[in-house]
Amino acid sequence: MKSNIGLIGLAVMGQNLVLNMESKGYRVSVYNRTKEVTEQFLGKRAKGKKIIATYSLEELVGSLEKPRKIVLMIKAGQPVDIVIKDLKPLLDKGDIIIDGGNSFFKDTIRRSGQLEEEGLFYLGVGISGGEEGALKGPSIMPGGNKEAWEQVKDILVDISAKVDGQIPCCDYVGPDGAGHYVKMTHNGIEYGDMQLISEAYYLMRELLGMSADQIQEVFKQWNEGELNSYLIEITAHILGKLDEETGLPLVDLILDRAGNKGTGKWTSQEALELGAVAPTIVDAVFARYLSAIKEERVEASKILKGPQPKFEGTASQIQDIIHDIGSALYASKICSYAQGFQLLDQASQTYNWNLKLGDIALLWREGCIIRAQFLNKIKEAYDRNPGLKNLMLDSYFKDVLERAQDGWRRVVSLAIQNGIPLSSFSSALAYYDGYRSENLSANMVQAQRDYFGAHTYQRIDKEGVFHTDWIDE
Ligand code: 6PG
Numbered sequence: 001m002k003s004n005i006g007l008i009g010l011a012v013m014g015q016n017l018v019l020n021m022e023s024k025g026y027r028v029s030v031y032n033r034t035k036e037v038t039e040q041f042l043g044k045r046a047k048g049k050k051i052i053a054t055y056s057l058e059e060l061v062g063s064l065e066k067p068r069k070i071v072l073m074i075k076a077g078q079p080v081d082i083v084i085k086d087l088k089p090l091l092d093k094g095d096i097i098i099d100g101g102n103s104f105f106k107d108t109i110r111r112s113g114q115l116e117e118e119g120l121f122y123l124g125v126g127i128s129g130g131e132e133g134a135l136k137g138p139s140i141m142p143g144g145n146k147e148a149w150e151q152v153k154d155i156l157v158d159i160s161a162k163v164d165g166q167i168p169c170c171d172y173v174g175p176d177g178a179g180h181y182v183k184m185t186h187n188g189i190e191y192g193d194m195q196l197i198s199e200a201y202y203l204m205r206e207l208l209g210m211s212a213d214q215i216q217e218v219f220k221q222w223n224e225g226e227l228n229s230y231l232i233e234i235t236a237h238i239l240g241k242l243d244e245e246t247g248l249p250l251v252d253l254i255l256d257r258a259g260n261k262g263t264g265k266w267t268s269q270e271a272l273e274l275g276a277v278a279p280t281i282v283d284a285v286f287a288r289y290l291s292a293i294k295e296e297r298v299e300a301s302k303i304l305k306g307p308q309p310k311f312e313g314t315a316s317q318i319q320d321i322i323h324d325i326g327s328a329l330y331a332s333k334i335c336s337y338a339q340g341f342q343l344l345d346q347a348s349q350t351y352n353w354n355l356k357l358g359d360i361a362l363l364w365r366e367g368c369i370i371r372a373q374f375l376n377k378i379k380e381a382y383d384r385n386p387g388l389k390n391l392m393l394d395s396y397f398k399d400v401l402e403r404a405q406d407g408w409r410r411v412v413s414l415a416i417q418n419g420i421p422l423s424s425f426s427s428a429l430a431y432y433d434g435y436r437s438e439n440l441s442a443n444m445v446q447a448q449r450d451y452f453g454a455h456t457y458q459r460i461d462k463e464g465v466f467h468t469d470w471i472d473e
Pocket of ligand 1: 102127128129130187190259260261262263264368369
Protein backbone atom coordinates (compact mmCIF):
# COMPACT_ATOMS: atom_id res chain seq x y z
CA MET A 1 0.00 0.00 0.00
CA LYS A 2 1.41 3.41 -0.98
CA SER A 3 1.87 6.19 1.55
CA ASN A 4 -0.05 9.47 1.26
CA ILE A 5 3.02 11.63 1.92
CA GLY A 6 6.76 11.38 2.61
CA LEU A 7 9.01 13.34 4.95
CA ILE A 8 12.78 13.75 4.87
CA GLY A 9 14.58 14.89 8.02
CA LEU A 10 13.78 13.24 11.35
CA ALA A 11 15.00 15.82 13.82
CA VAL A 12 12.36 16.42 16.50
CA MET A 13 10.37 18.89 14.38
CA GLY A 14 10.25 16.37 11.51
CA GLN A 15 9.32 13.46 13.78
CA ASN A 16 6.56 15.51 15.39
CA LEU A 17 5.11 16.52 12.03
CA VAL A 18 5.10 12.83 11.00
CA LEU A 19 3.30 11.81 14.21
CA ASN A 20 0.84 14.67 13.72
CA MET A 21 0.09 13.61 10.12
CA GLU A 22 -0.27 9.93 11.12
CA SER A 23 -2.60 10.88 13.97
CA LYS A 24 -4.86 12.54 11.39
CA GLY A 25 -5.16 9.24 9.47
CA TYR A 26 -2.40 9.67 6.88
CA ARG A 27 0.10 6.94 6.01
CA VAL A 28 3.57 8.54 6.09
CA SER A 29 6.88 7.33 4.66
CA VAL A 30 10.01 8.68 6.31
CA TYR A 31 13.68 8.94 5.40
CA ASN A 32 16.65 10.30 7.31
CA ARG A 33 20.25 10.51 6.08
CA THR A 34 21.44 8.81 9.29
CA LYS A 35 19.65 5.45 9.26
CA GLU A 36 20.02 4.95 13.02
CA VAL A 37 17.74 7.95 13.57
CA THR A 38 15.10 6.29 11.40
CA GLU A 39 15.49 2.98 13.22
CA GLN A 40 15.28 4.67 16.62
CA PHE A 41 12.17 6.64 15.61
CA LEU A 42 10.42 3.54 14.21
CA GLY A 43 11.41 1.48 17.24
CA LYS A 44 9.96 3.92 19.74
CA ARG A 45 7.76 6.94 18.94
CA ALA A 46 6.49 5.60 15.59
CA LYS A 47 6.03 2.01 16.76
CA GLY A 48 2.73 0.46 15.68
CA LYS A 49 1.72 3.49 13.64
CA LYS A 50 1.07 3.90 9.90
CA ILE A 51 4.63 5.20 9.47
CA ILE A 52 6.87 3.48 6.91
CA ALA A 53 10.66 3.54 7.28
CA THR A 54 12.72 3.88 4.10
CA TYR A 55 16.50 3.77 3.86
CA SER A 56 17.13 5.38 0.50
CA LEU A 57 15.55 8.18 -1.53
CA GLU A 58 14.65 5.60 -4.18
CA GLU A 59 12.80 3.55 -1.57
CA LEU A 60 11.09 6.64 -0.20
CA VAL A 61 9.92 7.80 -3.65
CA GLY A 62 8.79 4.29 -4.56
CA SER A 63 6.62 4.10 -1.45
CA LEU A 64 4.48 7.14 -2.29
CA GLU A 65 1.16 7.49 -4.10
CA LYS A 66 1.15 9.91 -7.06
CA PRO A 67 1.38 12.80 -7.39
CA ARG A 68 4.09 12.32 -4.83
CA LYS A 69 4.28 14.80 -1.92
CA ILE A 70 7.57 15.01 -0.07
CA VAL A 71 8.13 17.31 2.93
CA LEU A 72 11.69 18.51 3.59
CA MET A 73 12.43 19.26 7.25
CA ILE A 74 16.13 19.91 6.92
CA LYS A 75 18.55 22.73 7.68
CA ALA A 76 18.06 25.80 5.49
CA GLY A 77 20.63 26.57 2.82
CA GLN A 78 22.78 24.19 0.81
CA PRO A 79 21.41 20.99 2.43
CA VAL A 80 18.06 21.76 0.77
CA ASP A 81 19.69 22.17 -2.66
CA ILE A 82 21.59 18.91 -2.21
CA VAL A 83 18.46 16.92 -1.34
CA ILE A 84 16.54 18.49 -4.24
CA LYS A 85 19.36 17.55 -6.63
CA ASP A 86 19.29 13.93 -5.40
CA LEU A 87 15.49 13.75 -5.43
CA LYS A 88 14.81 15.31 -8.83
CA PRO A 89 15.81 12.38 -11.09
CA LEU A 90 13.57 10.05 -9.08
CA LEU A 91 10.41 12.14 -9.46
CA ASP A 92 7.76 12.40 -12.17
CA LYS A 93 6.08 15.51 -13.54
CA GLY A 94 3.47 16.82 -11.14
CA ASP A 95 5.25 15.57 -8.03
CA ILE A 96 5.52 18.11 -5.21
CA ILE A 97 8.44 19.03 -2.93
CA ILE A 98 7.33 20.87 0.22
CA ASP A 99 10.10 22.77 2.03
CA GLY A 100 8.94 23.16 5.65
CA GLY A 101 12.21 24.60 6.95
CA ASN A 102 13.13 28.25 7.62
CA SER A 103 14.51 28.73 4.10
CA PHE A 104 15.40 32.20 2.86
CA PHE A 105 12.58 33.34 0.57
CA LYS A 106 14.88 34.20 -2.34
CA ASP A 107 16.18 30.61 -2.30
CA THR A 108 12.56 29.47 -2.44
CA ILE A 109 11.83 31.73 -5.41
CA ARG A 110 14.89 30.29 -7.21
CA ARG A 111 14.05 26.66 -6.38
CA SER A 112 10.39 26.89 -7.37
CA GLY A 113 11.32 28.52 -10.67
CA GLN A 114 13.92 25.86 -11.51
CA LEU A 115 11.72 22.92 -10.52
CA GLU A 116 8.62 24.18 -12.30
CA GLU A 117 10.65 24.46 -15.52
CA GLU A 118 11.10 20.68 -15.17
CA GLY A 119 7.40 20.00 -14.52
CA LEU A 120 7.79 19.54 -10.78
CA PHE A 121 6.10 21.64 -8.09
CA TYR A 122 7.72 23.33 -5.07
CA LEU A 123 5.98 24.79 -2.04
CA GLY A 124 7.86 27.01 0.43
CA VAL A 125 5.95 26.46 3.67
CA GLY A 126 6.56 28.45 6.83
CA ILE A 127 5.88 26.29 9.87
CA SER A 128 5.77 27.95 13.27
CA GLY A 129 5.23 26.71 16.79
CA GLY A 130 8.41 24.85 17.57
CA GLU A 131 8.48 21.17 18.44
CA GLU A 132 5.22 21.26 20.43
CA GLY A 133 3.46 23.07 17.60
CA ALA A 134 4.65 20.54 15.04
CA LEU A 135 3.14 17.73 17.11
CA LYS A 136 -0.12 19.33 18.27
CA GLY A 137 -0.83 21.88 15.55
CA PRO A 138 1.49 24.48 14.06
CA SER A 139 0.70 27.66 12.22
CA ILE A 140 1.35 26.85 8.56
CA MET A 141 2.11 29.48 5.90
CA PRO A 142 2.21 27.78 2.46
CA GLY A 143 3.49 29.65 -0.57
CA GLY A 144 4.17 28.55 -4.14
CA ASN A 145 2.26 27.03 -7.01
CA LYS A 146 -1.48 27.18 -6.32
CA GLU A 147 -2.22 23.87 -8.11
CA ALA A 148 0.33 22.15 -5.87
CA TRP A 149 -1.29 23.80 -2.84
CA GLU A 150 -4.64 22.28 -3.80
CA GLN A 151 -2.96 18.84 -3.84
CA VAL A 152 -1.53 19.14 -0.32
CA LYS A 153 -4.17 21.42 1.23
CA ASP A 154 -6.11 18.71 3.06
CA ILE A 155 -3.09 17.27 4.84
CA LEU A 156 -1.68 20.65 5.89
CA VAL A 157 -5.04 21.97 7.05
CA ASP A 158 -5.71 18.76 8.99
CA ILE A 159 -2.44 18.99 10.95
CA SER A 160 -2.55 22.76 11.54
CA ALA A 161 -3.57 24.59 14.72
CA LYS A 162 -7.22 25.63 14.82
CA VAL A 163 -8.79 28.83 16.17
CA ASP A 164 -11.67 27.90 18.52
CA GLY A 165 -11.08 24.29 17.49
CA GLN A 166 -12.26 24.90 13.95
CA ILE A 167 -10.68 27.69 11.87
CA PRO A 168 -7.36 26.29 10.53
CA CYS A 169 -4.20 28.37 10.98
CA CYS A 170 -3.19 27.23 7.51
CA ASP A 171 -4.11 28.84 4.23
CA TYR A 172 -2.44 29.65 0.93
CA VAL A 173 -0.35 32.81 1.33
CA GLY A 174 0.84 33.56 -2.20
CA PRO A 175 3.18 32.47 -5.00
CA ASP A 176 6.83 31.32 -4.86
CA GLY A 177 8.60 32.74 -1.79
CA ALA A 178 5.56 34.35 -0.15
CA GLY A 179 5.12 31.62 2.47
CA HIS A 180 8.73 31.72 3.64
CA TYR A 181 8.63 35.53 3.61
CA VAL A 182 5.61 35.57 5.90
CA LYS A 183 7.36 33.08 8.22
CA MET A 184 10.52 35.21 8.18
CA THR A 185 8.47 38.28 9.11
CA HIS A 186 6.75 36.26 11.85
CA ASN A 187 10.21 35.62 13.27
CA GLY A 188 11.16 39.29 13.03
CA ILE A 189 8.05 40.19 14.97
CA GLU A 190 8.87 37.34 17.38
CA TYR A 191 12.30 38.89 18.02
CA GLY A 192 10.62 42.22 18.78
CA ASP A 193 8.11 40.59 21.13
CA MET A 194 10.82 38.65 22.97
CA GLN A 195 13.06 41.71 23.35
CA LEU A 196 10.21 43.89 24.64
CA ILE A 197 9.21 41.23 27.19
CA SER A 198 12.82 40.84 28.30
CA GLU A 199 13.08 44.63 28.79
CA ALA A 200 9.94 44.69 30.93
CA TYR A 201 11.42 41.86 33.05
CA TYR A 202 14.80 43.61 33.20
CA LEU A 203 13.28 46.92 34.34
CA MET A 204 11.35 45.25 37.17
CA ARG A 205 14.48 43.39 38.23
CA GLU A 206 17.05 46.19 37.89
CA LEU A 207 15.04 49.29 38.84
CA LEU A 208 12.40 47.93 41.20
CA GLY A 209 14.61 45.19 42.65
CA MET A 210 11.84 42.61 42.21
CA SER A 211 12.53 38.89 42.55
CA ALA A 212 11.72 36.29 39.93
CA ASP A 213 8.60 35.14 41.73
CA GLN A 214 7.38 38.73 42.22
CA ILE A 215 7.91 39.39 38.50
CA GLN A 216 6.20 36.10 37.72
CA GLU A 217 3.03 37.36 39.46
CA VAL A 218 3.05 40.43 37.22
CA PHE A 219 3.38 38.34 34.05
CA LYS A 220 0.60 36.03 35.20
CA GLN A 221 -1.68 39.05 35.65
CA TRP A 222 -0.65 40.47 32.28
CA ASN A 223 -1.53 37.16 30.68
CA GLU A 224 -5.11 37.57 31.91
CA GLY A 225 -5.55 40.81 29.99
CA GLU A 226 -4.80 42.44 26.63
CA LEU A 227 -1.17 41.25 26.81
CA ASN A 228 -2.34 37.62 26.74
CA SER A 229 -0.01 35.62 24.50
CA TYR A 230 2.10 32.47 24.34
CA LEU A 231 5.30 34.44 24.96
CA ILE A 232 3.85 36.17 28.05
CA GLU A 233 2.57 32.80 29.29
CA ILE A 234 5.92 31.01 28.91
CA THR A 235 7.74 33.99 30.47
CA ALA A 236 5.61 33.60 33.60
CA HIS A 237 6.39 29.89 33.57
CA ILE A 238 10.14 30.53 33.09
CA LEU A 239 10.17 32.89 36.09
CA GLY A 240 8.78 30.14 38.32
CA LYS A 241 11.29 27.48 37.27
CA LEU A 242 13.86 26.70 40.02
CA ASP A 243 17.32 25.30 39.30
CA GLU A 244 17.47 21.72 40.60
CA GLU A 245 21.02 22.03 41.97
CA THR A 246 20.84 25.40 43.72
CA GLY A 247 17.11 25.91 44.24
CA LEU A 248 17.52 29.40 42.77
CA PRO A 249 15.34 30.76 39.95
CA LEU A 250 16.90 29.18 36.86
CA VAL A 251 16.46 32.34 34.78
CA ASP A 252 18.81 34.18 37.16
CA LEU A 253 21.52 31.61 36.41
CA ILE A 254 21.27 31.83 32.61
CA LEU A 255 24.09 33.72 30.87
CA ASP A 256 22.82 36.98 29.28
CA ARG A 257 24.19 36.19 25.81
CA ALA A 258 21.42 35.67 23.19
CA GLY A 259 21.83 33.46 20.15
CA ASN A 260 19.98 33.58 16.86
CA LYS A 261 19.61 31.42 13.79
CA GLY A 262 19.30 34.36 11.43
CA THR A 263 15.62 34.85 10.64
CA GLY A 264 15.46 38.15 12.52
CA LYS A 265 18.53 39.30 10.63
CA TRP A 266 16.88 38.45 7.30
CA THR A 267 13.79 40.44 8.32
CA SER A 268 15.99 43.43 9.14
CA GLN A 269 17.93 43.10 5.88
CA GLU A 270 14.65 43.00 4.00
CA ALA A 271 13.36 46.11 5.81
CA LEU A 272 16.52 47.97 4.74
CA GLU A 273 16.25 46.53 1.22
CA LEU A 274 12.64 47.65 0.77
CA GLY A 275 12.97 50.89 2.71
CA ALA A 276 10.42 49.65 5.26
CA VAL A 277 10.53 51.47 8.62
CA ALA A 278 11.10 48.67 11.18
CA PRO A 279 13.32 50.11 13.93
CA THR A 280 11.94 47.97 16.76
CA ILE A 281 12.44 44.71 14.89
CA VAL A 282 15.95 45.73 13.83
CA ASP A 283 16.72 46.93 17.36
CA ALA A 284 15.77 43.51 18.73
CA VAL A 285 18.41 41.96 16.46
CA PHE A 286 21.04 44.47 17.55
CA ALA A 287 20.06 43.88 21.19
CA ARG A 288 20.97 40.22 20.68
CA TYR A 289 24.28 41.22 19.09
CA LEU A 290 25.02 43.61 21.99
CA SER A 291 24.28 40.83 24.46
CA ALA A 292 26.63 38.51 22.56
CA ILE A 293 29.69 40.73 23.18
CA LYS A 294 29.54 39.81 26.85
CA GLU A 295 33.29 39.94 27.53
CA GLU A 296 33.52 43.39 25.96
CA ARG A 297 30.62 44.59 28.09
CA VAL A 298 32.23 43.27 31.25
CA GLU A 299 35.40 45.23 30.46
CA ALA A 300 33.46 48.34 29.48
CA SER A 301 31.46 48.20 32.74
CA LYS A 302 34.71 48.93 34.60
CA ILE A 303 35.49 51.98 32.46
CA LEU A 304 32.24 53.64 31.36
CA LYS A 305 30.27 55.07 34.27
CA GLY A 306 26.57 55.92 34.54
CA PRO A 307 23.84 56.28 37.17
CA GLN A 308 23.24 53.40 39.56
CA PRO A 309 19.60 52.29 39.10
CA LYS A 310 17.63 53.00 42.25
CA PHE A 311 14.01 53.56 43.02
CA GLU A 312 12.82 54.35 46.50
CA GLY A 313 9.07 54.53 46.61
CA THR A 314 5.96 53.34 48.37
CA ALA A 315 4.26 50.07 47.48
CA SER A 316 1.58 51.98 45.58
CA GLN A 317 4.20 53.95 43.64
CA ILE A 318 5.81 50.64 42.67
CA GLN A 319 2.41 49.34 41.55
CA ASP A 320 1.97 52.48 39.45
CA ILE A 321 5.30 51.90 37.72
CA ILE A 322 4.44 48.26 37.07
CA HIS A 323 1.18 49.43 35.48
CA ASP A 324 3.16 51.88 33.36
CA ILE A 325 5.50 49.08 32.29
CA GLY A 326 2.48 47.05 31.15
CA SER A 327 1.20 50.03 29.15
CA ALA A 328 4.63 50.57 27.62
CA LEU A 329 4.90 46.90 26.72
CA TYR A 330 1.52 46.82 24.96
CA ALA A 331 2.12 50.10 23.13
CA SER A 332 5.60 49.02 22.02
CA LYS A 333 4.19 45.66 20.87
CA ILE A 334 1.64 47.49 18.70
CA CYS A 335 4.47 49.50 17.11
CA SER A 336 6.51 46.35 16.48
CA TYR A 337 3.57 44.56 14.82
CA ALA A 338 2.72 47.70 12.82
CA GLN A 339 6.29 47.60 11.49
CA GLY A 340 6.07 43.89 10.65
CA PHE A 341 2.77 44.27 8.79
CA GLN A 342 4.01 47.34 6.95
CA LEU A 343 7.01 45.27 5.78
CA LEU A 344 4.61 42.56 4.55
CA ASP A 345 2.58 45.20 2.73
CA GLN A 346 5.66 46.61 1.00
CA ALA A 347 6.92 43.12 0.12
CA SER A 348 3.52 42.22 -1.32
CA GLN A 349 3.76 45.16 -3.70
CA THR A 350 7.46 44.64 -4.49
CA TYR A 351 7.17 40.89 -5.22
CA ASN A 352 3.59 40.98 -6.58
CA TRP A 353 2.23 38.56 -3.97
CA ASN A 354 -1.11 40.21 -3.21
CA LEU A 355 -0.77 39.26 0.46
CA LYS A 356 -3.95 39.39 2.54
CA LEU A 357 -2.70 40.99 5.77
CA GLY A 358 -5.84 40.27 7.79
CA ASP A 359 -5.77 36.60 6.78
CA ILE A 360 -2.10 36.40 7.75
CA ALA A 361 -2.99 37.74 11.20
CA LEU A 362 -5.51 34.91 11.50
CA LEU A 363 -2.84 32.36 10.51
CA TRP A 364 -0.88 33.58 13.54
CA ARG A 365 -3.85 33.46 15.92
CA GLU A 366 -2.90 29.95 17.11
CA GLY A 367 -0.02 27.48 16.77
CA CYS A 368 2.86 29.91 16.17
CA ILE A 369 5.28 31.49 18.63
CA ILE A 370 3.62 34.94 18.49
CA ARG A 371 0.11 33.46 18.94
CA ALA A 372 -2.10 35.80 20.96
CA GLN A 373 -5.63 37.19 21.31
CA PHE A 374 -4.00 40.37 19.98
CA LEU A 375 -3.92 38.92 16.47
CA ASN A 376 -7.74 39.04 16.42
CA LYS A 377 -7.51 42.82 16.89
CA ILE A 378 -5.21 43.01 13.86
CA LYS A 379 -7.60 40.88 11.80
CA GLU A 380 -10.47 43.18 12.83
CA ALA A 381 -8.42 46.26 11.92
CA TYR A 382 -7.83 44.97 8.37
CA ASP A 383 -11.47 43.87 8.11
CA ARG A 384 -12.47 47.45 8.98
CA ASN A 385 -10.02 48.85 6.41
CA PRO A 386 -8.25 46.40 4.03
CA GLY A 387 -6.16 49.28 2.68
CA LEU A 388 -4.94 50.34 6.15
CA LYS A 389 -1.52 51.98 5.68
CA ASN A 390 -0.36 51.36 9.24
CA LEU A 391 -1.92 49.45 12.15
CA MET A 392 -1.39 52.44 14.46
CA LEU A 393 -3.98 54.36 12.42
CA ASP A 394 -6.73 51.85 13.19
CA SER A 395 -9.27 53.21 15.69
CA TYR A 396 -8.67 50.47 18.28
CA PHE A 397 -4.86 50.70 18.20
CA LYS A 398 -4.91 54.51 17.98
CA ASP A 399 -6.93 54.63 21.19
CA VAL A 400 -4.67 52.15 22.97
CA LEU A 401 -1.58 54.16 22.03
CA GLU A 402 -3.19 57.38 23.20
CA ARG A 403 -4.13 55.85 26.57
CA ALA A 404 -0.76 54.16 27.01
CA GLN A 405 1.57 56.94 26.02
CA ASP A 406 1.84 58.79 29.36
CA GLY A 407 2.91 55.62 31.16
CA TRP A 408 5.11 54.64 28.23
CA ARG A 409 6.90 58.00 28.36
CA ARG A 410 7.32 57.76 32.15
CA VAL A 411 8.87 54.28 31.85
CA VAL A 412 11.31 55.19 29.08
CA SER A 413 12.29 58.41 30.93
CA LEU A 414 12.78 56.52 34.19
CA ALA A 415 14.95 53.94 32.46
CA ILE A 416 17.05 56.62 30.78
CA GLN A 417 17.49 58.55 34.04
CA ASN A 418 18.62 55.33 35.75
CA GLY A 419 20.96 54.21 32.98
CA ILE A 420 18.89 51.12 32.18
CA PRO A 421 19.05 50.20 28.46
CA LEU A 422 15.51 49.74 27.17
CA SER A 423 16.41 50.04 23.52
CA SER A 424 13.28 48.41 22.10
CA PHE A 425 10.83 50.33 24.30
CA SER A 426 12.66 53.53 23.33
CA SER A 427 12.83 52.71 19.61
CA ALA A 428 9.10 51.92 19.57
CA LEU A 429 8.29 55.25 21.26
CA ALA A 430 10.54 57.14 18.83
CA TYR A 431 8.80 55.31 15.97
CA TYR A 432 5.39 56.38 17.31
CA ASP A 433 6.51 59.98 17.76
CA GLY A 434 8.30 60.02 14.41
CA TYR A 435 5.40 58.52 12.45
CA ARG A 436 2.94 61.05 13.89
CA SER A 437 5.26 64.06 13.28
CA GLU A 438 4.30 66.27 10.39
CA ASN A 439 7.81 67.80 10.47
CA LEU A 440 11.08 65.98 11.24
CA SER A 441 14.73 67.07 11.32
CA ALA A 442 15.46 65.87 7.78
CA ASN A 443 15.60 69.43 6.38
CA MET A 444 18.93 69.81 8.20
CA VAL A 445 20.16 66.50 6.70
CA GLN A 446 19.21 67.75 3.25
CA ALA A 447 21.05 71.02 3.82
CA GLN A 448 24.19 69.17 4.94
CA ARG A 449 24.02 66.79 1.93
CA ASP A 450 23.70 69.76 -0.42
CA TYR A 451 26.48 71.65 1.39
CA PHE A 452 29.18 68.99 1.01
CA GLY A 453 27.83 66.94 -1.92
CA ALA A 454 25.57 69.25 -3.92
CA HIS A 455 22.87 66.55 -3.62
CA THR A 456 20.11 69.20 -4.00
CA TYR A 457 16.94 69.64 -1.93
CA GLN A 458 13.30 70.61 -2.29
CA ARG A 459 11.60 73.55 -0.58
CA ILE A 460 8.37 73.82 1.45
CA ASP A 461 7.37 77.11 -0.17
CA LYS A 462 7.76 76.32 -3.86
CA GLU A 463 8.04 73.46 -6.34
CA GLY A 464 11.38 72.45 -7.81
CA VAL A 465 14.80 71.02 -6.94
CA PHE A 466 17.46 73.36 -5.63
CA HIS A 467 21.17 73.59 -4.91
CA THR A 468 22.88 76.37 -2.94
CA ASP A 469 26.53 77.43 -2.99
CA TRP A 470 26.77 77.38 0.79
CA ILE A 471 30.34 78.55 1.03
CA ASP A 472 30.47 82.32 0.46
CA GLU A 473 33.48 83.03 -1.78
C1 6PG B 1 9.00 29.20 15.23
C2 6PG B 1 10.37 29.69 15.69
C3 6PG B 1 11.49 28.93 14.99
C4 6PG B 1 12.84 29.62 15.20
C5 6PG B 1 13.47 29.27 16.51
C6 6PG B 1 14.91 29.80 16.61
O1 6PG B 1 8.29 30.01 14.61
O2 6PG B 1 8.70 28.04 15.54
O3 6PG B 1 10.48 31.07 15.31
O4 6PG B 1 11.23 28.89 13.62
O5 6PG B 1 13.72 29.19 14.24
O6 6PG B 1 12.70 29.84 17.50
O7 6PG B 1 14.92 31.15 16.25
P1 6PG B 1 16.18 32.09 16.63
O8 6PG B 1 17.36 31.17 16.93
O9 6PG B 1 16.44 32.91 15.40
O10 6PG B 1 15.77 32.86 17.82
